[in-house]
Amino acid sequence: MATYSDVICPFCGCLCDDIEITVENNKVVNTKNSCAISRSKFIKNDWGRIIFPTINGEPAPYEKAIEEAVKILSSARRPLVYGLSKTDNEAIREAIHLTELVGGVIDSTTTVCHGASIIAMQNTGVATTTLGEVKNRADLIVFWGSNPAEAHPRHFQRYSVTPKGKYTPNGRSGRYIVVVDVRETRSSKLADQFIRITPNSDFDVLQALRALVRGQKLSVGEVGGVQINILEELADRMKGAKVGCVFYGLGLNQSEGRHMNVDAMYSLVSELNHHTKFACNPMRGCFNVTGANMVTTWQTGYPFAVDFSRGYPRYNPGEYTAVDLLAREEVDAALIMGSDPASTFPLEAARHLSKIPVVTLERKETPTSMISKVVIPVATSGIETDGTAYRMDYVPLKLRKVVDPPQGVFSDAVVLRDIIERIKALEVDSI
């Protein structure tokens, strides 16, 4: 039996780095400090694993599966490489290299989570901060359209609500917590103030708040279902905070208005910085979706939705984003890794995946693996492999391997490198 301390949890964007893992006979048998989801990820790591590659649902040797993947990707006219967010930066780098080689399009799960937020960031600029700064300095926290008690279960405890920091010695009692959402949630129950807004009214409420922060008087009684005096009080509270931070979720950018809602949020925060120190961070879901954006930006200059069909990177959300490409039936092959788009995309987009040859790198059976021509099992990033990942506040951290992967199962990066080497060899042969 071996015990590992300070292990990083590879579930959500919090990347909690204080997990204690006990391993017996190459299996995680206990965890400490982990949330219920993290515990499920570690303890059930070996449940239902894919342990050999398949082609058309039939078992195949690894080499044969790689060959088939090479054939699919190198013969496609417009291949899509999609996912990236549940793997490490090293694998993401290889995925970008592969996409460039085959002249494809690469996109990450960002596209169905904070993609619209990134478009807004590019419009407005961002006032960002680290979670350490929040813990040590922030006395006002606003959760807008986010429900960390269910999606990021230890965010409250480690970073934003209860921890005692250098300039926040009283912990929970020294912070005022506001939740703005369209429904009551586990998070709203823990807040000092819950403001319920009407669905699809985020833009209106944020613009009203922005006007109030600028000192303007509004001649209406309510906006988005919220009485104006409540918004006036919130505007004053925000201006009066020593340090404030908004953590916003998908309630903003998956509703009507998409990026314009987030644009309004960043504009409000920009306005608040005329009065005090205020920051704004998205609550990122998959553990390395931030890494997917960061690595794609180093390598191509763009954070997601990158097209290499002309031999150089081009960026255009709506045109090179995975849901749009699939719904328009533009792509003729796909490599999926670190995600399950057949589950997470609207049916009309996911359906095209069942009509084209798909290569999936996956740990466990999913609807995407079920409709794939080639499935290659991979190691669990952050449990069975080392590597690096970005926390939701853009801080890179080193993941730690605590158990070995099943025999004959390799990391995403190794599998991608094997595909890349063979595609390069094809190109040499064809010269």
Place this chain on the structure above:
Amino acid sequence: MVDKIDVIILTGRTLQQGIGLEVGKVSEEYSKSVNYAEISRGDSRALGLTNSSPVEVTTARGKVVLYGRISETLSPGLIFVPYGPWINQVLGPDTCCTGTPQLKGVPAELELAEGKRVPTLLDLVKVMRGT
């Protein structure tokens, strides 16, 4: 009692969904965590819904049968369904040039689905394949 109610679909994450998906997409834990709709007490009463009986959600994009769960906190006119392949049957792929489909705040009709079966994950894969 009414036959149908106009509602707005809200989707999102839940703790049980996170736990279920980390066990595995083909696990019972996962299916149970995402194949239901939370419905307000008022709307449940209006429809005559009893807990866990099937309901049908219809949007401009299609229909899906889910288990109905009575919620004490949700406002009338709203339903909440965890993210997953069930609710994705009725959400559209239009991204308004952002890449992100509208997964929240989608108008729908809600009715009881007596005699109809909530699909399994394999049923949904068949729908995707068109088989």
